[in-house]
Amino acid sequence: MDEKQLQAGRLLKVMHYLIDRYPGVNLPKQTILAYVTELMAIPVDLVQAAAERAVRTSRFFPTISTLLEAVADIxxxxxxxxxxxxxxxxxxxxxxxxGKGREGEGHEYAEMAVREIGGWDYLGAGTAAERHWRRQEFLAVYTALVERSKTAWITGSAEHALCEGSQPTYFERSGRMESLAGSRMLRELMEKGE
Structure with a gap:
């Protein structure tokens, strides 16, 4: 059994965990396989933590994007x-x-946000009355940098591929899903979970 099949099996267990906690949900096998396919590149422990968060916070079965957002936050x-x-x-x-003499370790995004809004000298030269506006600028830039980082982590090279025009087509993606659906191990796991 190769690593992809092991990963798919672990993700199926997470899906069964979710399905068990939302008793009114009846997902077709293709939908379950779509979840598994989309979450394949994410470590299972993060997907499990996202699923547990969804169970605690949502009355409705989580979408793939909801799980990905939770994974990014975690x-x-x-x-x-x-x-x-x-x-x-x-x-x-x-x-x-x-900013002179500061310890910068562990504050990379804050450092980037400060540079983005004009740098430490700019902040240091401002008056106390301007601090509210600098705070607003900083919060907006910092939040955008963190969100961009989360998106890049989730999408990996897909975001770059989308910009470059080499994103897989629907047929290529569904072909991957069909090959995953055709594996004997996944069929057995699906039957055990029903």
Whole structure:
């Protein structure tokens, strides 16, 4: 059994976990395989955590995009990405010195956001009355950077491929799904789960 089949089997268990928790849901096999196909590149522990979050927070069966958003949020926390307000507090501690002497480790997105809005010298030269506006700028830029990072992590090379025009067609994608659906192991797992 190769790694793809093992991954698919683990994802099927997550799908059965979700189906068991939403008793009114009756998903066709093709829909379950669509979930498995779309989530194939994501580590199963993150998908499981996203599924558990969905069960705790939603009355409705989660869509693929809902699971992917939850995965991105969970992964961001694991990577140490902090909330925007927390990072603004860190920035405020260093504004009076225009950022000189600060410890930058662990604050990469805050550093990028500061550069994007004009840099440490710009922030340090501002008046206290302007700080509210600088905060708004920082929060908007920081949030956009973090969201872009989450999207890039989920889509991987697909986002680049989309820009370059080499995204797989519907038929190529559905062909992948059909080959996955044709595997004996997945058929057996589907039958056990029913």
């Amino acid at each position: 992964h961001a926390v694991e990577r140490g990405i902090r909330p925007a307000d927390t990072e603004w507090e860190w920035v405020c501690r260093w504004i009076h010195t225009s």
